[in-house]
Amino acid sequence: MLNNVRVVLVNTSHPGNIGGAARAMKNMGLNQLVLVDPVRFPDPDANSRASGADDVLSNARIVATLDEAIVDCTLVMxxxxxxxxxxxxxxxxxxxxxxVLDxxxxxEAQIALVFGREDSGLTTDELQRCQYHVHIPSMPDFSSLNLAAAVQVLAYELRMQGLQREGAPTKMRKVETTAVFNEIPATAGELEQFYQHLExxxxxxxxHDPQKPRQxxxxxxxxxxxxHLNRMxxxxxxxILTETQKAIGVKAAGERRP
Structure with a gap:
């Protein structure tokens, strides 16, 4: 679904920011990158910051104006x-x-997410070519985000909502090596044995004084x-309880050592 969503970077001055944006895109499943009159591109700094998202960079389309970048788009933000x-x-x-997902x-829908220059953002004329403006609610006294960070925020929201619409999980559970056994819940009988051992x-x-238990x-x-303890x-x-008993000189069965 995200194959028809493009990220448009306008007049980016530092190639490292282009690479960082490409990495943010690939992290979240976006692959269309359009560069409007970049100051330096291609450039080794872009590939260095892309950290493996070189395919996004190599497939990037370079155009001279924003109008060229969005000419076929049905939604521009x-x-x-x-x-x-x-x-x-x-x-x-x-x-x-x-x-965007709607x-x-x-x-035949084509959507563009447009990001401006690092120092001044998008001009008024450029913003007027967008049906909607996207405002990231950062701190009012320090509201300007790094370009790649801004791309990451929007790409993340697209990824999260896309997963939710598909009914796919939005978080990954850590699975231990012996996961099948580890995830089996402890039975009531096993819990009771544990509580007796703990007491x-x-x-x-x-x-603990059995004569004065105090709850x-x-x-x-x-x-x-x-x-909700599992068996592992x-x-x-x-x-731990058994080793504690060994440390104080008591057998696991509760008998005093000779």
């Missing part, structure tokens, strides 16, 4: 950190992503119950 004299529809990055699903050790180290064990049950975690805790 320009980024701006400054207030303008003429009121214009303004959206934040999340709203912009929603609108448009991208239409037949035994707490008594042996003098932390210690119910509170510990509630604590561990909130965690249970084995770790039981191992």
């Amino acid at each position: 320009g980024t701006s950190a400054r207030d303008r004299r003429i009121p214009w529809p303004v959206v934040d990055p999340r709203e912009a992503a929603d609108m 448009q991208a699903a239409l037949p 035994q050790v707490l008594v042996e180290i003098g932390f 210690l064990l119910p509170r510990l049950r509630r604590l561990y119950g909130r965690v 975690e249970m084995n770790i805790l039981r191992g």
